[in-house]
Amino acid sequence: MELLKERILRDASVINNDVLKLDALINHQVDPKLMMEMGNEFARRFAEHEITKVITVESSGIPAAFTTALALGVPLVFARRKKTLIADPDALCERVPSFTKGIVTDIMVSRQFLTPEDKVLFIDDIIANGDAARGLIKIIERSGAKLAGLGIVVEKSFQAGARTIREQGIIVESLVKISSLEGGNITFE
Amino acid sequence: MELLKERILRDASVINNDVLKLDALINHQVDPKLMMEMGNEFARRFAEHEITKVITVESSGIPAAFTTALALGVPLVFARRKKTLIADPDALCERVPSFTKGIVTDIMVSRQFLTPEDKVLFIDDIIANGDAARGLIKIIERSGAKLAGLGIVVEKSFQAGARTIREQGIIVESLVKISSLEGGNITFE
Numbered sequence: 199m200e201l202l203k204e205r206i207l208r209d210a211s212v213i214n215n216d217v218l219k220l221d222a223l224i225n226h227q228v229d230p231k232l233m234m235e236m237g238n239e240f241a242r243r244f245a246e247h248e249i250t251k252v253i254t255v256e257s258s259g260i261p262a263a264f265t266t267a268l269a270l271g272v273p274l275v276f277a278r279r280k281k282t283l284i285a286d287p288d289a290l291c292e293r294v295p296s297f298t299k300g301i302v303t304d305i306m307v308s309r310q311f312l313t314p315e316d317k318v319l320f321i322d323d324i325i326a327n328g329d330a331a332r333g334l335i336k337i338i339e340r341s342g343a344k345l346a347g348l349g350i351v352v353e354k355s356f357q358a359g360a361r362t363i364r365e366q367g368i369i370v371e372s373l374v375k376i377s378s379l380e381g382g383n384i385t386f387e
Numbered sequence: 388m389e390l391l392k393e394r395i396l397r398d399a400s401v402i403n404n405d406v407l408k409l410d411a412l413i414n415h416q417v418d419p420k421l422m423m424e425m426g427n428e429f430a431r432r433f434a435e436h437e438i439t440k441v442i443t444v445e446s447s448g449i450p451a452a453f454t455t456a457l458a459l460g461v462p463l464v465f466a467r468r469k470k471t472l473i474a475d476p477d478a479l480c481e482r483v484p485s486f487t488k489g490i491v492t493d494i495m496v497s498r499q500f501l502t503p504e505d506k507v508l509f510i511d512d513i514i515a516n517g518d519a520a521r522g523l524i525k526i527i528e529r530s531g532a533k534l535a536g537l538g539i540v541v542e543k544s545f546q547a548g549a550r551t552i553r554e555q556g557i558i559v560e561s562l563v564k565i566s567s568l569e570g571g572n573i574t575f576e
Contacts, residue, residue: 227464227500230457257446257465264450268419275416276446311416 199239199373203386205232206352206374212382216326216357224323224351225258236373237265240321240349243371244270247346249319251275253312253338255305255330262351263321270319275311277334279303290340294333305330307337314342321349325372328359335363347371354379355387388428388562392575394421395541395563401571405515405546413512413540414447425562426454429510429538432560433459436535438508440464442501442527444494444519451540452510459508464500466523468492479529483522494519496526503531510538514561517548524557536560543568544576 209222223229240262249270254263255277267274280303291306312318318338325331331348338345347369353360355375364370375387398411412418429451438459443452444466456463469492480495501507507527514520520537527534536558542549544564553559564576 221497222499226467226497227462228453228456229462230453231460233453234457257449260446260449261453261463264417264419264422264453267417268423271419273416273418274450278415308410308415310411 199236201232201235202351202374205229207384210384212379212384215379216354218352218354218376218379218384220324220352224262228261230261233261233265236262236351237267237269239373240266240319240371241269244319244346244349247319248317249346250316251312251318251343252321253277253307253318253334254321255279255334258324259322262323262349266319266321266349273311275307275318277305277307277337279305290337292333292336295329305333305337307334307341309341312338312341312343316341316343317346318343319346319349321351323351324354325350325352325359325363325370326354326357328357328363331359331363335366335368349373352376388425390421390424391540391563394418395565396573399573401568401573404568405543407541407543407565407568407573409513409541413451417450419450422450422454425451425540426456426458428562429455429508429560430458433508433535433538436508437506438535439505440501440507440532441510442466442496442507442523443510444468444523447513448511451512451538455508455510455538462500464496464507466494466496466526468494479526481522481525484518494522494526496523496530498530501527501530501532505530505532506535507532508535508538510540512540513543514539514541514548514552514559515543515546517546517552520548520552524552524555538562541565 252267350372353372377387378385441456539561542561566576567574
């Protein structure tokens with residue numbers, strides 16, 4: 199997606215060889231029009247999959263997942279991190295490490311919103327090592343729902359996340375793939 | 388907003404006299420079309436305010452804030468809870484208690500995305516005691532940005548949050564006001 203590449207080159211900053219700061223356009227400030235384009239693109243790529251729900255993990259995946267759900271005309275479900283006081287007692291939970299936060303969190307989805315009748319598209323903003331993604335994939339498997347595939351805004355293809363998920367036979371569609379951040383330069387695949 | 392009242396009566400559940408579970412339509416599962424209606428309604432109510440940015444606190448306020456920003460044609464900024472490893476060192480931070488989580492969290496906004504030139508509309512999903520809202524209002528004041536007002540999806544008017552904020556002279560526009568949850572019944576104002 200050329201428009202997204204241009205915006206990344208203009209607004210993102212390379213922190214080190216592993217970390218790209220995208221808070222000007224994805225995970226702190228968001229351009230709604232650009233997000234609508236992304237949602238339309240994901241909807242186009244998964245148009246033949248009869249998706250019944252779009253799912254993501256809170257919180258920076260929510261805008262892209264929302265616009266995809268809007269374009270597909272289906273509900274959005276966002277997995278919660280940590281249980282709130284009013285959480286469903288028989289929710290599906292997985293414990294996952296967070297690459298950028300340096301901590302472990304629990305993600306959870308109520309069984310009520312993910313059933314064996316669902317065919318879900320999992321949208322996320324960034325995939326690096328894929329720990330949170332694997333956690334949500336396990337929750338989807340345990341729910342009995344069918345996973346149509348993953349739609350990722352920015353894949354850091356020099357890290358193992360997306361590759362190991364594709365090796366499980368799961369479709370991963372990324373809008374942009376970054377193969378290297380070495381020398382402070384963003385190299386697209 | 389009649390449509391929202393109908394959906395609350397159909398899909399929400401009263402947990403006790405203080406807590407309404409809205410996870411079927413606001414804070415776990417989301418209906419994108421209903422969210423678009425909400426965003427359009429907030430945009431209509433603040434149309435004359437020359438808003439430059441919509442702001443919210445992650446994460447369940449993001450969908451309504453996103454659709455409002457889209458309708459107004461301005462960027463969305465979502466305040467982060469807790470600093471990530473790559474957070475801006477001179478971000479604006481406030482410590483706030485969370486009513487539904489029973490814990491204290493830090494919310495933060497990078498100075499880069501909130502400047503004295505901004506006139507911001509603060510959108511949130513639910514206001515109860517208003518602790519998170521007051522935290523973000525303090526951050527907006529410290530940034531030098533002007534606060535046009537608050538747009539709230541569900542105001543629990545039997546709790547003090549919205550009232551105390553209005554007493555500060557701040558406009559609070561709620562799509563739905565709930566005056567009581569007593570006896571397991573949802574009473575709209």
